[in-house]
Amino acid sequence: MSLSRTVQRTVLTTALLSVSVLAVPSTALAVPSTALAVPSVVQAVPSAAKAAPLPPACQEALLETFDKFPVVDFTVPDKVKNTMLGEVLGLSEADQAAFTEVACAAWNTWATENGKAVATDLDTRYRNAAGPVCNKFAKSSIATIKKYAPNVPAATRELEALAKKVWRNSMEKLAAEATNADCRAAYNGVKAGW
Secondary structure, eight states, X not given: OOHHHHHHXXXXXXXXXXXXXXXXXXXXXXXXXXXXXXHHHHHHSHHHHOOOOOOHHHHHHHHHXXXXXXXXXXXXXXXXXXXXXXXXXXXXXXXXXXXXXXXXXXXXXXXXXXXHHXXXXXXHHHHHSOSSHHHHHHHHHHHHHHHHGGGSOGGGHHHHHHHHHHHHHHHHHHHHHOOSHHHHXXXXXXXXOO
């Protein structure tokens, strides 16, 4: 799997998992990724992540979540991918402890059962949101996350807290660095999370 695809999976995972659970990108925590102490990331950049290998269910979550949410139009801007990846790579060992077999297994089951509906919702919201792409991403992501997060299993709550942290920090950085006023407003508008 290429690093680019891993980052894409990680960011989609983070955005969607922020939907509840996995904010750890698959490239950030190489198969421990989101959003965020992730298996493929741990293997890809072990020195940067300094994380123990993720439990098998977490590795599955990072590697397969992208496929469980088959989006067609929804797009994550490169700046967002890079920022979220940086946040994931910067997770402390204490943060990474949220990636447990029980939490990730609960996420995997939920994602399998709900992924197509979530992807359809994301695509619809993305298509209907006003440009630019940063706004389309921010508005569609947060609306879908808010819609589905309440239905994510209770066993994933620690992962969700981690996803919220990665999301908030990423949106704050993106807003602070945005040179486009529309993007700055979009990121500021969703930084509080869900």
